[in-house]
Amino acid sequence: MKNSSMVLVLAFAMSGCNKQASAPAAPVGAANAGAALVEVSGGKQATRIGAALEQPVVLQVNDAQGAAVAGAMVTLSGAKGVKFDPASGATDSSGQFTAQVWAPGAGGHFQIVALTNAGKVQAKVDQVALGYEQVLGRQLSTQYCARCHDPESTPERVSNMDNLDPKPHAFSDGETYNKIGDSDLIALIGHGGPALNKSASMPPFGYTLSVAEIQALASYIRAIADPPYTRVYANK
């Protein structure tokens, strides 16, 4: 009972947002019908539960010829707790629709579903919400790991990845990390590469980080894995 009423409340809240956002921009003419909805930027971000994604999500509506469609209505929806600003609206003159997105209150992967052309065309954008343990893992990763495991350089931090042979794997590299079991992953961080017959360039962190901190790092690596890491639970 209570659950359904909460869903109702949420539906009301979201429909309220929709109305506010869509009121000024009503779709006009058949030219606004899009044939494709593509993600321009803002996919696959990770943020703390309940927090705004660092970058807005930008989507573009294209017609059958691949040309951008201006003024097409785009509506966003997501799991319970995902918020948008705006939740719907018309694409701008370059055919793009930009929205700020807030992660839900529960950790894990979440999907944003975007609809256009009266719901006939849809696109899905994946994001990750990080819980306490993963946020801690991300902090540790930034401090100790990112210089080698993050291919991106910033003015404050130049990536060391390309200087190393063998080349380290980015933490989002699910293809690699998903094949490593939990205990191996924790052993790799704690005892370094040689413990699993890998490169000595990966030093041991077990005398520097606590067991809980290494667990947090592993939890973060699992959380941002792409393709996602799926843990198998005992289900009848």
Next chain:
Amino acid sequence: MTTGNGPGSLWNKLFGNSARAFGSMSVILLVSLAIAPAKDYFSEWRHTQNEYVKLIRTRADAVTLQRHVEPGLQQIWHPELGVVDRCTTCHLGEKEASLGDVTQQPFRKHPAIPHSLTQFGCVICHRGQGTATTVHEAHHSTDAWEEPLLPANYIEASCGQCHLSALRGTPTLNEGRRLLGREGCVHCHNIKLADGSVMTPTDHPPDLGHIAEKTSREWMFAWIKDPQAYAASATMPNFGFSDEDARDVSAFLVAQSTPSAYAPRLAAKKAATATADADALTAGASLYGQSFCASCHATQNAGGNLVGGDLGPELTRIGSKVKPEWLEEWIRDPVGYFPATEMPHYRFNDQQIGMVAGYLKSKTDGDLLANVHLEEATQKQIDHGRSLVLEYGCASCHQINGVKKPENFAPDLSRIGSKPFAQLAFPAGVEHTLPDYLTSKITKPRGFGAGLKMPKFTLAPAQVDALTTSLLALTGRANSLPANLRVASEHESQYQPAGKAGQLIKDLRCFSCHSFNGRGGSMAPDLSWEGSSVQRQWLVEFLKNPNTLRPALIRRMPKFNLSDADVNTLTDYIETVYQSPAFDRDGISAASLTPQMAEEGKQLFYSKYACNACHMVDPQKDKGYIGPVLSQAGLRLTPAWIYQWLKNPQELRPGTIEPNQHMDDKDATALTAYIMTLKLHTKQGAN
């Protein structure tokens, strides 16, 4: 059917004679007795527990899960914490690791946290009503109980009730607390933490006592109207002053200004000279670069991005702000104008000062003051300006002649995180929750009514979230929890080095970037034990001509143009005073390290420990780009330091990236021997 008291009435049928009355009353009594058990039987929580039992039946480990279920009302009771939480009556899967894939509430597994789930109960972190036994009363505010659940977005606020110091797992809370100091919130608002300490601002708003020497009234006007139009990164908030008000405030600020220590030199100076030519500008720009001004000051690049540090003000349009003759004096001797400045005293000669000042003067923005035309101020305007300065509490942040810093200017925020709803006035359009109240107070302070003084700050959404989180941590409960649970807030030590070297360290503002004995900045390495670490001759050379050890860093140590005498004074002091008590800096003699050891160390360096992943020895061949270049380490470091560092880097410098490799004594000695052989001599140094 009749309802009167006639013979056929309902009343007569039920209570017509004593037997009927007895029978009816018995039925009524039985029914009323059944109400309580029925209510209990059909209660929300019992229904939820049945749902949970149905859920776990589908799991492979149903038997184990079933064994953990205790039917009936559950309660976590900690009288010393004031905790009576019945949440686990419905939240039955909290501790079940095997339910990690269940997303349906209330049966979700609690994510990992550093405390055990029963240690503190639920409401200390999540708020809500622990004693409630219905979903609505537990989670939402009702007439009787007004504390609703805290949205997950702000959950770090709860950690901050006990953890008054920065905590690694709570980046948002830490950032919020940093902003309370950095954005100057605590200039006006008093925040007393639960450990009794008072939060202090960490920004350094300029002293306005001599402001007329520094800048024009026109610039003041433009700045007061819209600080961010001058510098996007400015922390000065926008007070929404009208043109008249800004005119009058600027008139008052000019009128109250007194001459600084610069006055005699400024008077001796001629009016500003013609603008520098292109060559001089290039030379000035390169001296600006070589002096690493950008370590502290940011400028906007062609792409509109800010490049540089945020310790000092942004300099993108500095030429439109300061008077040229003042700028030269400032570069010559910052302390003469503002004794509390963090700007170091560069020992530039006149020519160098001219070059840097010429370059900075060229950084102007013609649009900034194009439309500002102010007539000479009248006494009436000055008086009005003064009353505005008093009314808006300008002296809470700035030193202004003849205006005292106001006491308790803005509301005390020490308990804002548990402010009762009855005391909050919500403007239209703001949801009636405490986080929403705080967020809109921060973002739209004037939306709460006409006549409010709080200015508008320029903050990113993430910063607003962080500030809200840090304010939500200031609860009544934070003050009432047992004191032994509290982790006290950190405060910078008052350490001040003594003597002539102490004067030099102060004059060069070493504390702005380096930390010594618990005081100072975090931009550059902690130097508390530098004397144990480096060799005397290297330090002398470095202070004369600092070249960077870490090629990947953009923030670097500036060259201060120190005299030989000053270099010697500093070196002697650092070498003698900043010694680690943990070991003897001369404990390992270079003679005890044999060539065989060094050869073995080289093997270890490149194979077993792969030190070259992060450190370069041969800049031509090695690629490691994280730690310092080691090609001259044998000239720079003491053998004892290298050995101790290899044994446990974190002990010497907590938080350093280099992991502790748990090296045995033999390996550490061999590596020390190898590193001591690295003495590459080049003309400019290998960096």
